[in-house]
Amino acid sequence: MKGQSIQPLRTCIGCRARRGQSEMARLVLVDDEGGLSVKWDFRRRLAGRGAWLCRGSGECLAAALKKKAFNRAFKVSRPLDLKEVETPQVINTAAT
Numbered sequence: 001m002k003g004q005s006i007q008p009l010r011t012c013i014g015c016r017a018r019r020g021q022s023e024m025a026r027l028v029l030v031d032d033e034g035g036l037s038v039k040w041d042f043r044r045r046l047a048g049r050g051a052w053l054c055r056g057s058g059e060c061l062a063a064a065l066k067k068k069a070f071n072r073a074f075k076v077s078r079p080l081d082l083k084e085v086e087t088p089q090v091i092n093t094a095a096t
């Protein structure tokens, strides 16, 4: 065990799989003047509550959107601005 770093496991909000952080893409809830929005946090530097999706998986994203998993993950009932999250180019970026 010595010298090994143990990765914390994260649960994908789309398919509920548990994986190490490096296999996941992080999303954060941003509360600004325009209301609540969800944004990608590829560098994992943004503060706030995070949600996780399997990296580069459009299927997990679609599943999460379909079952309103973002609202559940962030524990909010208000509608969320998911424009950035739904942008396909951003999904592709997450796969690299």
Ligand SMILES: [Zn+2]
Pocket (backbone or CB within 6 Å): 012, 013, 014, 015, 016, 017, 053, 054, 057, 060
């Ligand atoms: Zn997943």
